[in-house]
Amino acid sequence: MKRRDFLKKSTGAGLAAGAAISFGRHGKLWANTGERVKYDMVAVMGGNPDAMFDIGIQELGGLSTFIQKGQKVLVKPNIGWDVIPELAANTNPLLVKRTIEQCFRAGAKEVYIFDHTCDNWVNCYKNSGIERAAKDAGAKVVSGDTEKYYQEIEIPGGIRLKRAKVHELLLETDVFLNIPILKHHSSTRMTGALKNMMGVVWDRGYWHSNDLNQCIADYALFEKKPDLNIIDCYNVVVKNGPQGVSREDVVQMRSLILTTDWVAGDTAASKMLNIPTEKIEYIPMAHKLGVGNMNLESLNIRRIKM
Amino acid sequence: MRSPFLRSFRIFFSAIIFICFFIVFADFTNLIPAKYINILLSLQFISSVLKYYDLRTLLSAGFAAVLILTLLTGRSYCSFLCPLGIGQDIFSRIGGRIKKKFRRFGYKKPYTVIRYSLLVITLTVTIVWGVYLLTLLDPFSIFGRFMTFFAKPVVILLNNFVAGILGKFDIYTLSHLDIGGFHLTAYSIPAGFFILVGLLSLTRGRLYCNMICPVGTLLGLLSKVSLFRIKINKSQCSKCGLCSVGCKSSCIDFLNSHVDVSRCVDCFNCIKICPDKAISYGFVNVKRKVHKTDVKKRKFIAASLAMLFGLPYTARSQDKKTLVPTKASTVKEEKTCPVCPPGGNSIEDFNTDCTACSLCITACPNNVLQPALLQYGVKGMMQPVMDYHKSFCTYNCTVCTEICPTNALHPLVLEAKKLTRIGKAIFIKDNCIVKTEKTACGACSEACPTKAVYMVPYEGNLVIPETNNEICIGCGHCEFACPTTPYKAIFVDGLPVHEVAQKPETEKSDIVTPVEFPF
Numbered sequence: 130m131k132r133r134d135f136l137k138k139s140t141g142a143g144l145a146a147g148a149a150i151s152f153g154r155h156g157k158l159w160a161n162t163g164e165r166v167k168y169d170m171v172a173v174m175g176g177n178p179d180a181m182f183d184i185g186i187q188e189l190g191g192l193s194t195f196i197q198k199g200q201k202v203l204v205k206p207n208i209g210w211d212v213i214p215e216l217a218a219n220t221n222p223l224l225v226k227r228t229i230e231q232c233f234r235a236g237a238k239e240v241y242i243f244d245h246t247c248d249n250w251v252n253c254y255k256n257s258g259i260e261r262a263a264k265d266a267g268a269k270v271v272s273g274d275t276e277k278y279y280q281e282i283e284i285p286g287g288i289r290l291k292r293a294k295v296h297e298l299l300l301e302t303d304v305f306l307n308i309p310i311l312k313h314h315s316s317t318r319m320t321g322a323l324k325n326m327m328g329v330v331w332d333r334g335y336w337h338s339n340d341l342n343q344c345i346a347d348y349a350l351f352e353k354k355p356d357l358n359i360i361d362c363y364n365v366v367v368k369n370g371p372q373g374v375s376r377e378d379v380v381q382m383r384s385l386i387l388t389t390d391w392v393a394g395d396t397a398a399s400k401m402l403n404i405p406t407e408k409i410e411y412i413p414m415a416h417k418l419g420v421g422n423m424n425l426e427s428l429n430i431r432r433i434k435m
Numbered sequence: 436m437r438s439p440f441l442r443s444f445r446i447f448f449s450a451i452i453f454i455c456f457f458i459v460f461a462d463f464t465n466l467i468p469a470k471y472i473n474i475l476l477s478l479q480f481i482s483s484v485l486k487y488y489d490l491r492t493l494l495s496a497g498f499a500a501v502l503i504l505t506l507l508t509g510r511s512y513c514s515f516l517c518p519l520g521i522g523q524d525i526f527s528r529i530g531g532r533i534k535k536k537f538r539r540f541g542y543k544k545p546y547t548v549i550r551y552s553l554l555v556i557t558l559t560v561t562i563v564w565g566v567y568l569l570t571l572l573d574p575f576s577i578f579g580r581f582m583t584f585f586a587k588p589v590v591i592l593l594n595n596f597v598a599g600i601l602g603k604f605d606i607y608t609l610s611h612l613d614i615g616g617f618h619l620t621a622y623s624i625p626a627g628f629f630i631l632v633g634l635l636s637l638t639r640g641r642l643y644c645n646m647i648c649p650v651g652t653l654l655g656l657l658s659k660v661s662l663f664r665i666k667i668n669k670s671q672c673s674k675c676g677l678c679s680v681g682c683k684s685s686c687i688d689f690l691n692s693h694v695d696v697s698r699c700v701d702c703f704n705c706i707k708i709c710p711d712k713a714i715s716y717g718f719v720n721v722k723r724k725v726h727k728t729d730v731k732k733r734k735f736i737a738a739s740l741a742m743l744f745g746l747p748y749t750a751r752s753q754d755k756k757t758l759v760p761t762k763a764s765t766v767k768e769e770k771t772c773p774v775c776p777p778g779g780n781s782i783e784d785f786n787t788d789c790t791a792c793s794l795c796i797t798a799c800p801n802n803v804l805q806p807a808l809l810q811y812g813v814k815g816m817m818q819p820v821m822d823y824h825k826s827f828c829t830y831n832c833t834v835c836t837e838i839c840p841t842n843a844l845h846p847l848v849l850e851a852k853k854l855t856r857i858g859k860a861i862f863i864k865d866n867c868i869v870k871t872e873k874t875a876c877g878a879c880s881e882a883c884p885t886k887a888v889y890m891v892p893y894e895g896n897l898v899i900p901e902t903n904n905e906i907c908i909g910c911g912h913c914e915f916a917c918p919t920t921p922y923k924a925i926f927v928d929g930l931p932v933h934e935v936a937q938k939p940e941t942e943k944s945d946i947v948t949p950v951e952f953p954f
Contacts, residue, residue: 249800
């Protein structure tokens with residue numbers, strides 16, 4: 130290469146690079162996409178559910194990293210059981226409330242919540258305290274109790290679960306926040322982020338009769354994945370899950386896990402419950418399908434104690 | 436009293452009563468607290484009699500108030516308080532719109548034999564045997580079934596229609612609801628009665644009340660000695676016959692200036708119609724007539740009584756075998772006994788008190804109560820039975836026990852209901868997914884509110900259900916949740932006599948509040 134050519138080419142490259150950088154910056158200014166998420170996971174311990182969420186989401190760059198102005202947001206808590214908040218069978222209402230408030234602060238146009246409950250949905254919504262909390266925060270509380278709201282989708286690559294009927298809100302919203310509660314579970318041993326998706330589908334019975342663990346893992350292949358998983362580990366049902374029978378089943382762990390990788394989130398959660406991760410079969414299955422990473426050592430985790 | 440205001444008052448009052456009953460039955464949101472519903476129900480004659488028979492409290496003696504009211508005013512109950520009667524008035528009006536002839540009644544002779552036979556038959560069957568005939572003929576129960584089977588679905592359809600429109604505008608205050616519906620055969624009785632009562636009221640005014648309804652006939656007997664009644668002032672009457680034509684009960688014999696009080700339902704239409712102002716409602720001195728004994732009539736009554744005393748006993752002995760539980764099969768899901776709702780105490784008790792008004796069926800937030808076909812035997816048809824293939828009994832709910840108008844379901848406080856065992860879960864291992872498919876399931880254990888169904892280690896990493904009947908209350912959530920078909924791998928067999936379950940106990944876990952992240 131001649132010196133002249135070298136100079137020409139390097140000048141060109143330099144200009145292009147400079148332009149790219151400056152455009153990039155401007156692009157960020159306009160689109161408000163923020164910086165890239167620095168951490169794969171943020172875990173917070175020792176505070177109240179709402180305070181832990183505030184700190185955790187700040188570490189991830191704020192909810193505005195995930196939500197753009199005018200977008201519709203679906204917040205999907207676990208409201209599966211007709212049980213009071215102290216028994217921790219449903220996501221902590223304080224956490225749900227703060228999440229919704231932060232969604233609006235980040236510019237969300239609408240926030241919706243729903244769950245396909247196991248117990249009577251009216252009682253679940255009411256007695257879990259979530260309906261009140263969500264409405265106070267300004268969210269729309271929607272029923273998940275009739276098949277009419279569910280639409281058939283395909284799950285490409287699913288081993289046992291190839292299609293499912295999911296709630297229309299999942300398809301119609303722009304941002305999806307998965308906000309499960311960590312609990313012991315009688316048959317899968319643990320319920321967290323991945324298993325919370327049993328509340329967005331209509332036919333759970335199919336999952337139960339067609340290799341429950343594989344179906345849970347398969348569902349994670351569906352294109353509409355959570356933009357953020359917020360795993361409530363404040364009060365944790367450590368036995369007799371997923372409903373719990375009495376207060377003896379609940380241990381106060383005062384923790385919260387925020388992550389974009391739900392397999393990693395569930396892996397961390399399994400350690401909170403002190404269950405060997407490979408025993409919760411859907412976690413290694415989901416890892417194998419490539420929908421997330423269960424090797425926490427390879428992830429950038431921020432741990433905060435309040 | 437000659438004021439046309441009487442009629443307006445009757446229409447106004449009965450409209451309110453009818454709307455209240457309509458709301459109580461069609462309300463799918465459980466908006467109205469049980470105590471208000473109970474006030475409304477307390478004056479329903481048959482329900483109140485049965486409730487009083489059970490409780491013997493002054494508050495449950497609404498029927499006595501009705502009897503006193505009848506002795507004072509005649510059959511005003513039929514026009515003011517009976518929802519089926521008010522409903523018939525509405526139908527009769529509609530009939531008049533369809534064909535003028537349907538509103539031109541005219542005096543007719545009473546169907547004496549039919550109505551008194553039906554009254555005697557109903558009374559006898561009820562006293563000797565149980566409520567089984569009342570189940571069919573109690574006007575309130577008939578009305579309740581009409582509402583539950585036909586009116587409520589229409590209301591839900593309307594709700595869904597509005598909810599659909601609102602949904603388009605992103606408003607979710609109303610939710611789409613499933614209509615539910617019952618087994619097709621269950622519709623036969625309410626449909627049959629709907630045709631009967633509907634056609635009669637559409638074309639013949641209050642003929643059903645004056646020919647078939649046992650409450651109408653009974654109150655009609657009492658009203659023969661009532662203090663207030665409709666009377667015709669002979670000196671003012673020009674015998675135009677308008678009153679007779681306009682009388683829904685066909686009970687005004689204007690030629691003889693006579694009103695058959697046993698059929699008059701105090702609708703006060705005649706007062707308004709009369710151009711001579713000859714008809715009034717007021718205090719009447721009962722003249723004692725000397726009766727001739729009708730030997731034929733007495734023979735007939737005696738014969739039918741004799742027949743009726745025999746009939747129930749034969750029927751009873753035939754029916755009994757359906758309720759004796761036999762040992763359950765372990766392979767097929769074979770129920771030996773139906774599951775009767777909580778508060779029923781025992782199936783026998785329940786069957787003898789329930790008139791199948793279906794208020795509990797429509798009030799159940801989970802739609803687990805279904806009208807029975809032959810689960811309880813012929814005599815328990817249309818009474819509510821738990822159907823765990825359709826739904827399950829919500830742990831935190833006592834609605835059905837709170838609103839039962841006849842006390843067939845005794846009120847239960849929540850803590851007592853949570854320990855009321857109405858059936859027992861039976862696990863069929865050979866049907867279970869965990870055994871047949873060798874994959875995890877546990878839907879039953881997940882659903883169990885007391886953890887009477889729990890999981891124990893099975894092959895490899897698998898866990899399989901096991902049951903603890905000491906703490907099982909038979910709510911049926913396990914059976915409902917079980918995904919196997921056609922037979923469930925776990926089902927609830929009803930208990931003929933309800934039991935008290937033990938309280939579920941748990942110990943503290945060894946997992947403690949963490950101080951460090953375990954990851």
